[in-house]
Amino acid sequence: MPGNYMPSAAELFRFSPELLLTAAGTLLMIFEAITSPKQKRSLPVFAFLSLLAALALAVAASSDPGPAFNRMLQVDGFATFFRVLVMAIGAVTILISTNYLKQAEHEGGEFYSLVLFSVVGQCLMATANELIMIFIGIEVSSIATYVLAGYLRDDKRNNEAALKYFLLGSFATAFLLYGVAWIYGTTGTTNLSGVRGVLLDPQNAPNAILISVALGLVLVGLLFKVSAVPFQSWAPDVYQGAPAPVTAFMATGPKAAAFAAFLRITMWAFEPVKNHWIPVLWFTAIATMIVGNFAALRQSNVKRLLAYSSIAHAGYVLVALTAASKTGTEAAMFYMVSYAAMNLGAFAVIAHVARKGERRVEIDDFAGLGNRQPLTAAIFTVFLLSLIGVPLTGGFFAKFYVFKAALDSQLIALTIVGLLNSAVAAFYYLRLIVIMYMQPAPEGVDTLPEPSLGIRTALVACSLATVVLGVFPSLVLDIAGRGASFIR
Amino acid sequence: MEGLLFLTFATIAVLCALNLVLQTHPISSALSLIGVLGSIAVLYLLLGGEFIAAVQLIVYAGAIMVLFVFVIMLLNTGAEKQPTRKIVVTWISLPLLFTFIALAAMLIAQQVPKTEVVTFGGFSGGTTLSVGRSLFTQYLLPFEVTSILILIAILGAVVLARKEI
Structure with missing residues (x-):
């Protein structure tokens, strides 16, 4: 072991997006303290621009792929794909939140700083090639999100959401960490490539039972983060209680990053023992789809409805993981992009309609939106149709590729259950559309102000992404295919 | 010698952990936790983890326990009120717990051959x-x-x- 260690310039360049975001997050904290209230208006702009700059750096860094910091990170097409995705999600979150925070009279640099730090954690999860790095990435991302969920601390719903998320999240991370310790105990390494090497070596293959227990513990932690059944119970309460822009962020960013880590662990490190984990994921995928969709049928709160819908969507991605193939990985990556676009958009509409104090979050509050604000209603309809999986939207191709990958791996029962579930899901999304257009607005409802510039930009960006993914899916699928090339 | 030390402190750790759960007053529980953390530090030391043993004492038994006690004092909590437990719960949970421990012990004894068991003093990277x-x-x-x-x-x-x- 060398006595000193200096990272090379190439390694620092591969890590530069995270460095930039960390610096920007720290600067925001300083700006918050030294600027006047009038100057504070530019803080979200600064956060937004630094996310775009980091995104550009991440794309630039992908030209020189390779490991960094003693193989702690692996910057490749896969990492770049998810890095760009979580940074874009962070940028859209900032667009949605500025006006929301102004209404709640809770503007502050800390909010944007926490978003940036959370994105750093998610980038680390996407690039990590080491279980310790994945653990720290999950913690950085989660702790920032716990605080964001309780950001409006005078609101009881926020407090409840933050506390529930924190307690259950810490409990799940403990399982993950215990699993990492077991993996180290059985294989002697925590490096993902190292674990793969040990598992592939027939001479000193580790004990099958011990490695299954170790992987099982890690899966508990990861399945919690993607809110899969039986670890989904936190999601509806937390999604409903947190501020709407934060819910948009929680439902997309940490979930995408958790799936990135999930894919690296299952498809790369533990690929040699895939017969152990495929049955587990098979069962979880079916349970997650059924619980998510059937519970969503009975909801009257829109945020809670979308929370259950996001559980169901995690189930579809798990179908792609169960396929355990390169096509499955590509399908999961594509699904995360289109899921992020339509979910961010849907929550942006909710943040806009809910207004100050989130008084209007019941389904009936959307009655007559088609007349009151035809454009907003039309854009919301696009997102809902995409969530159903109607052709010409991103959601259609996302589901199409997932089920195609499942069929390629002979998972016929899983595909049938998935398709039936999509039909059930259509019911509750369509109900929302029908209420928007067919029911008149209730008497004496206060007028809905025009959406703010930030929300408008976010809505245009998300709806464009949803439609482009639905018309030219190969644009993203090709990149996903190159990213998934680490799977043999 | 090492075996004797291990057995002594392992027993203390388990007894303290049991006491931690069974006590009703939070201060008594906090004091038993110090016992658990201290005896685990000795176990680390026996395995050759000198640094981790010292850190365990300073950080956990020292700093974190002080925080615990502070919080207990600030909140001024008394003995917890025992919820009336159904007798069925005890009758189901205790046998399940013992079955779980027995199964885990059997699994470990079966899966890990004796030769692989840790040798005291065999590790010097701590x-x-x-x-x-x-x-x-x-x-x-x-x-x-x-x-x-x-x-x-x-x-x-x-x-x-x-x-x-």
Whole structure:
């Protein structure tokens, strides 16, 4: 072991997006303290621009792929794909939140700083090639999100959401960490490539039972983060209680990053023992789809409805993981992009309609939106149709590729259950559309102000992404295919 | 000698852990936790983890326990009120617990052959020197990124706890 260690310039360049975001997050904290209230208006702009700059750096860094910091990170097409995705999600979150925070009279640099730090954690999860790095990435991302969920601390719903998320999240991370310790105990390494090497070596293959227990513990932690059944119970309460822009962020960013880590662990490190984990994921995928969709049928709160819908969507991605193939990985990556676009958009509409104090979050509050604000209603309809999986939207191709990958791996029962579930899901999304257009607005409802510039930009960006993914899916699928090339 | 020490402190750890759960007063539970942490520190020492044993004492038995006791004192909590437990719960949970422990013990005894069991004194990588060296070379990045984690924790505490907005 060398006595000193200096990272090379190439390694620092591969890590530069995270460095930039960390610096920007720290600067925001300083700006918050030294600027006047009038100057504070530019803080979200600064956060937004630094996310775009980091995104550009991440794309630039992908030209020189390779490991960094003693193989702690692996910057490749896969990492770049998810890095760009979580940074874009962070940028859209900032667009949605500025006006929301102004209404709640809770503007502050800390909010944007926490978003940036959370994105750093998610980038680390996407690039990590080491279980310790994945653990720290999950913690950085989660702790920032716990605080964001309780950001409006005078609101009881926020407090409840933050506390529930924190307690259950810490409990799940403990399982993950215990699993990492077991993996180290059985294989002697925590490096993902190292674990793969040990598992592939027939001479000193580790004990099958011990490695299954170790992987099982890690899966508990990861399945919690993607809110899969039986670890989904936190999601509806937390999604409903947190501020709407934060819910948009929680439902997309940490979930995408958790799936990135999930894919690296299952498809790369533990690929040699895939017969152990495929049955587990098979069962979880079916349970997650059924619980998510059937519970969503009975909801009257829109945020809670979308929370259950996001559980169901995690189930579809798990179908792609169960396929355990390169096509499955590509399908999961594509699904995360289109899921992020339509979910961010849907929550942006909710943040806009809910207004100050989130008084209007019941389904009936959307009655007559088609007349009151035809454009907003039309854009919301696009997102809902995409969530159903109607052709010409991103959601259609996302589901199409997932089920195609499942069929390629002979998972016929899983595909049938998935398709039936999509039909059930259509019911509750369509109900929302029908209420928007067919029911008149209730008497004496206060007028809905025009959406703010930030929300408008976010809505245009998300709806464009949803439609482009639905018309030219190969644009993203090709990149996903190159990213998934680490799977043999 | 090592075997005897191991057995002694392992027993103390288990007894203290049981006491921790069974006591009703939070201060008694906190004191038993010190017993658990201290005896585990001895177990680390027996395995050759000198640094981790010292850190265990300083950080857990020292700093974190002081925080626990402070919180208990500030909240001024008395003995917890025992919820009336159904007899069925005890009758189901206790046998299940013992079955679980027995199964786990059997599994470990079966799966790990005796030759692989840890030898006391066989590991010498637990000194401050070797821990520090791997922390600043191989594991430099996780070590540095942990500072972001602590920064977020401070920021979060400020956001959630300060008086004026």
